[in-house]
Amino acid sequence: MSSPADTAPGGAVRQASLREINLALLLGRIAAAPRPPSRAELATATGLTRATVSAVVDDLIGGGLVTEAEPAPRTGAGRPARGLLLAGHGPAGLGLEINVDYLAVCVLDLAGAVRHRTVHRADLRPLSPAETLARVAELARRARVDAEAQGLTLAGAALAVPGLVGADGVVRLAPNLGWREVDVPALLATRPPLTGAVPGLPALVVENEANLAALGELHAGQPGVTDFLYVSGEVGIGAGIVLDGALYRGARGFSGEIGHLPVHPEGRPCRCGGRGCLEPYAGQEAILTAAGLTGTDVAGDAVRLARLATGGDAATLAALAGAGTALGVAVAGVVNLLDLDTVVLGGCYAPLARWLIPPVTAELSRRVLAAPWSPVTVRPALLGGDAAVVGAAGSVVRRVVARPTAWLARAG
Amino acid sequence: MSSPADTAPGGAVRQASLREINLALLLGRIAAAPRPPSRAELATATGLTRATVSAVVDDLIGGGLVTEAEPAPRTGAGRPARGLLLAGHGPAGLGLEINVDYLAVCVLDLAGAVRHRTVHRADLRPLSPAETLARVAELARRARVDAEAQGLTLAGAALAVPGLVGADGVVRLAPNLGWREVDVPALLATRPPLTGAVPGLPALVVENEANLAALGELHAGQPGVTDFLYVSGEVGIGAGIVLDGALYRGARGFSGEIGHLPVHPEGRPCRCGGRGCLEPYAGQEAILTAAGLTGTDVAGDAVRLARLATGGDAATLAALAGAGTALGVAVAGVVNLLDLDTVVLGGCYAPLARWLIPPVTAELSRRVLAAPWSPVTVRPALLGGDAAVVGAAGSVVRRVVARPTAWLARAG
Numbered sequence: 001m002s003s004p005a006d007t008a009p010g011g012a013v014r015q016a017s018l019r020e021i022n023l024a025l026l027l028g029r030i031a032a033a034p035r036p037p038s039r040a041e042l043a044t045a046t047g048l049t050r051a052t053v054s055a056v057v058d059d060l061i062g063g064g065l066v067t068e069a070e071p072a073p074r075t076g077a078g079r080p081a082r083g084l085l086l087a088g089h090g091p092a093g094l095g096l097e098i099n100v101d102y103l104a105v106c107v108l109d110l111a112g113a114v115r116h117r118t119v120h121r122a123d124l125r126p127l128s129p130a131e132t133l134a135r136v137a138e139l140a141r142r143a144r145v146d147a148e149a150q151g152l153t154l155a156g157a158a159l160a161v162p163g164l165v166g167a168d169g170v171v172r173l174a175p176n177l178g179w180r181e182v183d184v185p186a187l188l189a190t191r192p193p194l195t196g197a198v199p200g201l202p203a204l205v206v207e208n209e210a211n212l213a214a215l216g217e218l219h220a221g222q223p224g225v226t227d228f229l230y231v232s233g234e235v236g237i238g239a240g241i242v243l244d245g246a247l248y249r250g251a252r253g254f255s256g257e258i259g260h261l262p263v264h265p266e267g268r269p270c271r272c273g274g275r276g277c278l279e280p281y282a283g284q285e286a287i288l289t290a291a292g293l294t295g296t297d298v299a300g301d302a303v304r305l306a307r308l309a310t311g312g313d314a315a316t317l318a319a320l321a322g323a324g325t326a327l328g329v330a331v332a333g334v335v336n337l338l339d340l341d342t343v344v345l346g347g348c349y350a351p352l353a354r355w356l357i358p359p360v361t362a363e364l365s366r367r368v369l370a371a372p373w374s375p376v377t378v379r380p381a382l383l384g385g386d387a388a389v390v391g392a393a394g395s396v397v398r399r400v401v402a403r404p405t406a407w408l409a410r411a412g
Numbered sequence: 413m414s415s416p417a418d419t420a421p422g423g424a425v426r427q428a429s430l431r432e433i434n435l436a437l438l439l440g441r442i443a444a445a446p447r448p449p450s451r452a453e454l455a456t457a458t459g460l461t462r463a464t465v466s467a468v469v470d471d472l473i474g475g476g477l478v479t480e481a482e483p484a485p486r487t488g489a490g491r492p493a494r495g496l497l498l499a500g501h502g503p504a505g506l507g508l509e510i511n512v513d514y515l516a517v518c519v520l521d522l523a524g525a526v527r528h529r530t531v532h533r534a535d536l537r538p539l540s541p542a543e544t545l546a547r548v549a550e551l552a553r554r555a556r557v558d559a560e561a562q563g564l565t566l567a568g569a570a571l572a573v574p575g576l577v578g579a580d581g582v583v584r585l586a587p588n589l590g591w592r593e594v595d596v597p598a599l600l601a602t603r604p605p606l607t608g609a610v611p612g613l614p615a616l617v618v619e620n621e622a623n624l625a626a627l628g629e630l631h632a633g634q635p636g637v638t639d640f641l642y643v644s645g646e647v648g649i650g651a652g653i654v655l656d657g658a659l660y661r662g663a664r665g666f667s668g669e670i671g672h673l674p675v676h677p678e679g680r681p682c683r684c685g686g687r688g689c690l691e692p693y694a695g696q697e698a699i700l701t702a703a704g705l706t707g708t709d710v711a712g713d714a715v716r717l718a719r720l721a722t723g724g725d726a727a728t729l730a731a732l733a734g735a736g737t738a739l740g741v742a743v744a745g746v747v748n749l750l751d752l753d754t755v756v757l758g759g760c761y762a763p764l765a766r767w768l769i770p771p772v773t774a775e776l777s778r779r780v781l782a783a784p785w786s787p788v789t790v791r792p793a794l795l796g797g798d799a800a801v802v803g804a805a806g807s808v809v810r811r812v813v814a815r816p817t818a819w820l821a822r823a824g
Contacts, residue, residue, distance in 0.1 A: 164781060164782050164785070166785070172782070172784075172785050173781060173782075173784075175781070227663055239749070241749070241750075243655075243660070248655070248750075249751070250750055250751020250752065251639055251751050251752055251753045251786065252751055252753075252782065252785065252786045253751070254751040254781070254782035254785070254786055255749060255750050255751040256749065256751075257748035257749065257751075257781045257782070258748070258749060260744075260745075260748045260779060260780075260781050261745040261748060261749065262675065262741045262742075262744070262745055262779065263674065263677055264676075264677065265675055265676065265741045272779075272781050273778070274744075274778055274779040277779075329674050329677045330745075332672075332674070332686075333672075333673040333674055333742075333745060334749060336669035336670070336672045336673060337651070337653070337667060337668065337669065337670060337673065337746060337749070338653075338660070338662055338667050339661070339662020339663050339664055339665070339666040339667040339668075339669075340662065340663055341663045341664075366685070366686055367672060367674065367684075367686040367689075368672075369576060369585060369587070369666070369669045369672050369684050370576050370584070370585075370664065370666035370669070372584075372585075373576070373578070373584050373664065373666070374663065374664045374666055
């Protein structure tokens with residue numbers, strides 16, 4: 001809970017940070033509780049005195065982070081205890097997503113409810129990065145107006161991008177967008193700020209879209225599932241790797257490039273410059289081409305493919321079977337390497353999961369050495385195609401919950 | 413340092429475990445120090461009083477875990493401080509390795525010196541698991557006699573096996589040995605114990621060979637290198653994944669099966685039942701076959717290949733180039749997925765690294781998306797072909813260092 005800076009030599013906690021620790025501790029408990037806990041239950045669970053709990057909870061309520069549930073029905077003597085839950089007003093997170101064929105924006109409140117959502121469909125490849133970011137900024141501006149009209153204050157933004165993103169927010173490479181060394185924070189700095197500033201919290205985080213989607217899925221999923229591979233199918237294919245309840249980012253934050261796992265080493269050329277990568281076999285455009293649907297606009301393609309497959313269109317079914325087999329070959333490699341027991345199909349794979357899961361599972365059974373002892377579950381993303389943008393907004397919300405004093409200092 | 417059981421509610425450390433914590437703390441400091449620290453330096457580094465340090469160090473010296481360095485030359489007034497280092501007598505670790513074409517045994521003392529080493533070369537595939545384990549037990553018996561003659565006491569054993577090993581020590585599958593559901597602890601239990609018993613420490617740990625080799629490499633390597641892929645080439649190909657200074661084992665301990673990463677999905681059949689895995693393209697037997705060396709006995713083959721390659725034998729050079737390319741395809745996939753900056757070639761790949769590194773590096777440059785920002789170092793294992801058996805013995809030694817009270821209770 002406390003960072004090293006909060007701890008004096010010898011392990012004693014400095015007085016100044018005690019309040020900060022208790023605020024974060026109780027807010028975290030309220031956020032994680034399966035049903036709204038009472039002040040008394042929080043005292044029992046944390047070992048803090050009831051007086052301390054009451055004082056800290058009052059601060060959290062006063063700052064708009066926590067609210068009291070409707071009074072419980074009176075079941076015995078005395079005043080019924082009121083449950084505490086995260087506020088649906090106060091701070092909210094702004095999630096943004098740039099993909100090859102759409103932009104998306106969403107606002108999530110602390111309680112996890114989506115309060116605003118827009119998807120802007122367009123092939124973004126002809127646009128310059130500055131033009132694309134201008135559209136993103138305009139979508140963000142409208143989302144902010146809508147959020148403020150609902151009494152919410154945006155506490156920060158996270159932007160999902162399909163590519164390699166440095167810790168400085170510079171997109172090193174997004175091959176399917178044609179981006180290379182795009183300094184997103186610098187390009188956005190010339191425009192009005194996306195959100196209100198909260199000292200101590202980042203105003204904007206730029207992150208790989210599959211990583212943010214995996215985080216969204218982690219927090220939307222069953223509490224027990226802490227290790228999984230999230231595969232995000234779009235024009236490109238990315239992956240987020242969650243190990244032990246945390247995103248695994250790799251040495252420089254560039255992990256998860258499953259789209260460039262070789263499936264036919266000397267096969268089709270790939271936009272990355274290599275050959276035989278997964279992407280030209282199982283990316284959204286590869287599926288469209290195999291289904292005989294080239295030349296159409298890229299918007300809404302997963303839905304169109306699902307409709308054709310439901311109707312029994314032979315070319316579409318064959319295209320999905322082929323993509324599923326290629327995906328299964330790559331995923332089997334990952335499972336052999338990392339021994340993960342859950343694989344989540346997201347992005348355009350979510351609505352197509354019904355046709356992709358059988359060939360993926362067939363390759364896993366055939367290729368995973370530990371399959372007899374270690375069955376692998378393959379399932380569609382709980383958040384469907386929205387996982388990245390919802391995960392982005394959720395990452396902002398979780399930063400507020402983890403450091404409530406940052407928000408309270410601003411509000412106060 | 414302390415497990416949850418050592419900590420009373422509220423975070424207070426129970427008195428009984430304080431000595432245990434201090435013993436482990438100081439022994440760990442002595443083990444990690446770049447040069448033998450004095451008692452005064454330990455007191456400064458840990459914040460313990462000099463009296464406590466002296467008492468704890470006396471216990472460690474008395475129990476045979478620590479020894480004093482030769483007196484430093486007198487440089488000023490007063491008695492020169494004597495440096496403390498791990499003892500080269502006292503407890504030692506027994507490392508054992510079963511591979512397809514050899515058995516190996518080694519004894520490592522606390523100071524990390526190899527005190528005994530035997531390699532028994534033979535094709536073990538015709539033998540039953542019980543027959544193979546009988547040979548292992550006989551090698552272990554001789555190693556124990558030799559260790560005891562040197563004043564060492566074996567504190568436990570670790571056995572490296574090329575396959576999937578359950579947490580219970582049962583080898584679920586070792587395809588190249590033809591083992592399936594082999595209960596190693598049960599089969600060894602019918603024989604005299606391999607080592608003396610130390611209550612609180614496991615007498616025998618069975619573990620995947622690439623995992624133990626990766627741990628050996630981690631502790632033999634530069635202190636700063638905490639994230640790498642260790643690839644172990646033998647008849648089979650395994651990998652150990654080290655993330656943030658710790659072995660990544662996966663959901664059930666079955667991680668690292670790089671040998672079954674597909675490199676030509678519908679290509680050569682593999683012993684695992686799949687097709688086109690890395691192993692039939694870059695395993696030791698695949699290299700021998702490609703070099704026109706089939707039908708020979710399997711002992712000493714890496715050395716033979718290295719000799720032929722050094723002499724410019726065209727078939728051998730082509731075989732190594734082909735194996736290196738296949739290995740590079742698979743390793744590029746792993747690096748794209750995990751964003752690791754170091755790849756270590758071990759097992760039979762260590763003596764062949766000179767010929768394998770160029771094609772591996774070529775595939776990495778070609779296929780790794782982040783290569784321009786995240787250069788990958790490929791190098792031979794520091795421990796050469798011994799990494800697994802040395803890593804096995806080292807894992808025993810590190811357990812003693814992590815829990816000195818277990819050893820001291822036995823010794824006292």
